[in-house]
Amino acid sequence: MHASDNLAEADRLTTVCNSCRYCEGLCAVFPAMEMRRAFDDGDLNYLANLCHGCGACYVDCQFSPPHEFDVNVPKVLAQVRGDSYRAYAWPGFLQPLFDRNGMAISIVAALSVAIFILGFVLWHDPDVLFTDGGNFYRLMPHNVMAGIFLAVTAFTVVALTMGFRNFWRDIGANGLKGEDTPSLWQAIKDASSLRYLDGGGVGCYNEDERPTDRRRIYHHLTFYGFMLCFAATTAGSVYHYLLAMPAPYDWYQLPKLLGTLGGIGLIAGPIGLLVAKFKREPDMLDTARLGMDTGFILMLLLTGLSGMALMLLRVTPAMGILLALHLGVVFALFLSMPYSKFVHGLYRFGALTRYAIERRAGH
């Protein structure tokens, strides 16, 4: 029937929830459930990726454990979701990276940092690591740096695209048509505001039945922090290549300004998310995937921390090591994106788009 026990359990829950429907107003998952009477694996993966894990349906459910019906929607959907990341990953032989994901990410990160350190040392002489001139490009020429990151980004984009294709096909969605534009716009709004991470309006449920909006705030800090850092890098390239204004920049110049703001978000956000993760009601957690969850958050945190440290200590002898650290971490972050929790955003956005289309079609 179903490809895994987790999917079979998710199917059982759809039967329970579809005969109950009390959670219909909490998020998109339950209305999407109600549009169907039978659920194949693709449908269940769609629902799982639509779920934001806000926890409301767990604390509100009269049948959650210890009730004998054992209804635990956030946990089961988290498990199905985690399995789906592995199943969609491209190329297929790299799917096992999801099995011990925390470990895999750590190894990739450590290796990347080591390679950058080694690269600097081999390229120049060891002393260069400890120069304090504050000039990155003495360690690594800008073109080399840009080239390496362009290459890894290209690979990542291809792998993510292929993964998304697998997801989109699996959930049985069609190609987007012109008339789907409003749905796409709706999905963009829903995703960027984390509309469904609000427990139906009061905030999400994490450690107990008292709602707070903290997780949504931390996620916003993380996501928008990341985007600002990305924008800072892009601005840097524009300054460098188009305006012929190489680094370093003053605090008020775009690369620095965006980078500072983004860095703060990318430090505060992930710390908040980590704390929330460890305080979360254990019954709602997919404990088997704690490594994947924390691994990705830690990578973001490391990115933020090393970036900020680099900025603050640029004119000290620590610069060389910090640069290797930062570049190594960012390199690893990008390289591992298709094989890390990063993909959750992509599939969630796909699921929200599908949901918006279904809603408009008025099923």
Add this chain to the structure above:
Amino acid sequence: MDRDAIDVLVVGGGNAALCAAIAARRAGRSVLVLEAAPKFYRGGNTRHTRNMRCAHDAATDFLTGPYTEDEFWDDLYRVTEGHTDEALARHMIALSKPMLNWITEQGVRFQPSLGGTLSLGRTNSFFLGGGRAMLNALYLTAEKLGVEVHYDSPVLDFDIEGGQCRSVTARIDGEMRTIRAKSVVAAAGGFEANIEWLKEHWGPPADNFLIRGTPYNRGDILKRLLEKGIAPVSDPTQCHAVAIDARAPKFDGGIITRLDCVVFGIVVNKNAQRFYDEGEDFWPKRYAIWGRLVAAQPDQIAYIIFDAHSLELFMPSLYPPVTAETIARLAEKLELSSEALTATVNRFNASVREGTFDHTVFDDCRTEGLDPPKSHWARRLEQPPYYAYPVRPGITFTYLGTKVDKQARMQLAGGGSAANLFAAGEIMAGNVLGRGYAAGIGMTIGSVFGRIAGEEAAKHAR
């Protein structure tokens, strides 16, 4: 908390109890809530609810149109066939209007009626996230206001003299305690989970009843109060009972074991004989009689039989239907006589008059020359596969209660009112609901009388 300095003691932890506790606390009194159930099961039957029925003058974001007090009263009068106290009921209905606002102020949130329940969209306000979400909100508010709550802490006895409750015995967090409170609100539910008590009035058939909600509403409080001179109201066989899936657990199966398909097929007993008009009226108006109907059948079991035409016309439920390609085979699977069921279905099919089937109106599809008839929505069972759900009486809650006045004050069997004893919710539902049921009124009774009881208890404790 100093056990001797409590103003208001609330017994129970459901909607009625929490409304009373919040109202009393908002009036400035110290409030202690004792709930027999562990924290997860707090709020007994309230956990399982989805809506409440309140009068309102105009449509709102969540209600599709006005529902006047008079219309509410007409509905109540009709379902109870007059077994209600008009003055008290009208008082409750009048206070149900401001209740929508008041309960929202206590943190409860609403949403439009759920998919599959459109017929209630005008009259009933649905809780966002269901009854447990509603309860969580009330508990959060009570907690913020400083109400003290203990779980796993049943009240065991009352010391009542001359209509005055002098003290209450309870096991609080495992320790026996005697508590003196200035006022006591009893909101501990009916006795539906007490099979022995049900058997006293229903006899052995009660062994086959399933209890839809909490196992903790055992009626201990009600029994003590009636023993100690409080006047009873309604009678012990009156209750809300529906036909639910026979495979449901003995207790706490909740909403998802209900079956909404009676009107689409026929219902037979264990002898494969029909016993009531399945198409008498719309389902929302008739569902609450089927529990009693099935209770009157041998072994308290019945089977809803329908065919492939109807499978997707009603809300899905927890257990899949029993399925077979022929009626005879279906009978075998149900352990019924194949000949008898085939004969019943053939007789039914032969008496069906052609008509235009439409389950949203009183259509002209009915039987002729059949006893009992099926007055509407009668279609031949002829499209395999055939389906069946076994059903048993599912008891929602009992109506026997403590008699109260407009201040929710308990009345004494010997005449007069109790000085400091108040009641709200199921434990006094029989005052306004002597029989029958109107969807959502259980919560109205709990909230309105809970609030009254809390306010009056607070006044008395001044």
